[in-house]
Amino acid sequence: MIEKLDRRQKYTRKVLKESFIKRMQEKPLSAITIKEVCESADINRSTFYSHYKDIYDLAFQIEDNIIEDISATLSAYNYSKNEEALQMTEKLLEYIAENRDSCQTLFSEHGDPRFQKKVMMLAHTHLLKTLEVENTNVPYNSEYLSLYIANGSIHVVQHWLKSGMKESPKEIAELITKLAKRGLSSFSDTPPMFSI
Amino acid sequence: MIEKLDRRQKYTRKVLKESFIKRMQEKPLSAITIKEVCESADINRSTFYSHYKDIYDLAFQIEDNIIEDISATLSAYNYSKNEEALQMTEKLLEYIAENRDSCQTLFSEHGDPRFQKKVMMLAHTHLLKTLEVENTNVPYNSEYLSLYIANGSIHVVQHWLKSGMKESPKEIAELITKLAKRGLSSFSDTPPMFSI
């Protein structure tokens, strides 16, 4: 069921969301009050409550738009095909680069950890699929492997965003893919050892 | 300057900390009020303020004890010696296993993300040292590599704690070390590729 929104409602939600993101550039979610978001958006506080349950509900709805976009990007690729993993990662990073403003804020230290967790779980689930399809001989519970890779990767992206995106999406995508596949040995001269 | 504490003060802080951890098992930091912590600890709210600035200050002090312990463990090992990396990881996991109760809560989804970040940065810094000592030919900024490994590892530990610590500290230590060194290729039959 798709909501049909009045122009006024569209405007209200738009400015509330913008005001919220602006606040989040300065302080963490838990320190942001409904009152200040409304004041800076010039929207009556009563109106806020006819759109959102509380401040977390507003945050949730902002985050969800991005989650949906990311999910769509992930679904567009076939994971059983190994070559597409790199392409997909690159595509994802390009999306983030395009939506620099909101992504940078949501992934920052002020960002909602639940959001970051959601993105991570999305990546995690997709990774699990790949691992199970292409690698049936994984000894440990793939759960651990996938969590490791998803979280490592997300923090690389986080650092990339934080430090001003000096590298291209392609470069970061390659770095992430290499680390997942061969870890540190990707970057050393010596051939990888077969036992530690 | 070491604070010399009255018995009464020791008791007050002890029960407040215990009460806080108990609350945190049920809800996130941001939802915990000073009022409820004091009531469940049977300590007057005024007394709370003579010990802590606010609820975050209390959280901070609990977390700091653990941070110090972890830091001490990390410092006890020589990172330039490759063999010790595994030993150290194991030692760290043993510490966590011993302090199961508080660690499990602090690392859970209700736990303070700042704490988790602090632990991560600690691991990150120590890792950087190793990387720089033993691997001078790392092409990228080691920052990325270290962040990747530290975060991946922490989430493996988090999952381990959450799912009831079925594996031994040794097993998890080996898993983490393998993933860092050779990534997924540690677990596949086929020899690792030299380019992706």
Add this chain to the structure above:
DNA sequence: TATTATAATAAACTGTGTGTTGATTAATTA
């Protein structure tokens, strides 16, 4: 153990944000 010092308590008070309600005003759309 009696004295002194200090910590904890109790009660009151101000302040700030929350969440709700009902009447009023303004904008939208058909």
Add this chain to the structure above:
DNA sequence: TAATTAATCAACACACAGTTTATTATAATA
């Protein structure tokens, strides 16, 4: 233009934060 619906305004009860002051209880120590 009329009917509908959204936003505003003002007022309210409520909960928790943070501070203050006087009082009571406990600990350290001479």
